[in-house]
Amino acid sequence: MTPNIQYTFVTMISRESLLQNLTFLATQICNNRRWVPGKIVELLDNPTNAGVLGRNIQKGNIIQIRLYDNGNQIEWYHLVGTLAHELAHNLFANHSPEFYKEMNKIHDEFEKLDDYEKIFSEMTGSYYSKGYSIVSKGANTKSTTCTKSICKDTREQRRSKILTALHNRGLV
Numbered sequence: 561m562t563p564n565i566q567y568t569f570v571t572m573i574s575r576e577s578l579l580q581n582l583t584f585l586a587t588q589i590c591n592n593r594r595w596v597p598g599k600i601v602e603l604l605d606n607p608t609n610a611g612v613l614g615r616n617i618q619k620g621n622i623i624q625i626r627l628y629d630n631g632n633q634i635e636w637y638h639l640v641g642t643l644a645h646e647l648a649h650n651l652f653a654n655h656s657p658e659f660y661k662e663m664n665k666i667h668d669e670f671e672k673l674d675d676y677e678k679i680f681s682e683m684t685g686s687y688y689s690k691g692y693s694i695v696s697k698g699a700n701t702k703s704t705t706c707t708k709s710i711c712k713d714t715r716e717q718r719r720s721k722i723l724t725a726l727h728n729r730g731l732v
């Protein structure tokens with residue numbers, strides 16, 4: 561029997577999960593405000609989208625969010641931040657003080673959602689796997705134990721990471 565190899569890896573979140581969870585958050589916010597929830601779609605690369613992270617089309621009828629940057633998945637902190645930003649554009653077209661008040665309210669409402677923390681854990685890769693391979697006489701058996709770790713960030717740490725992410729990307 562060969563030695564066990566132990567490894568840890570961060571799960572790559574699928575495009576579908578990202579969009580599903582962003583849609584879930586957006587729908588809750590829209591329902592709270594009696595807005596008709598729009599469609600959350602991926603903002604794809606094309607010459608007019610260079611450097612654009614999100615776009616609100618027809619007052620939230622469609623919200624486009626960039627999920628990948630040069631092939632790398634954009635972190636959940638950024639995506640949540642972009643979503644709140646774009647949702648605030650449902651009410652205010654410009655980046656006025658009222659716009660930012662609205663954006664902050666949306667973050668407060670996110671925090672009150674039952675599943676927000678759970679989604680955050682899942683989407684920030686706080687789920688990880690530790691596994692080992694056992695190889696014997698041509699038979700290749702792989703055994704993986706999945707361990708769930710809860711997102712340890714406090715509400716303030718989450719919020720500050722989101723705002724820092726937005727700031728670094730020139731959105732606030």
Ligand SMILES: [Zn+2]
Binds near residue numbers: 645649655
């Ligand atoms: Zn904006």
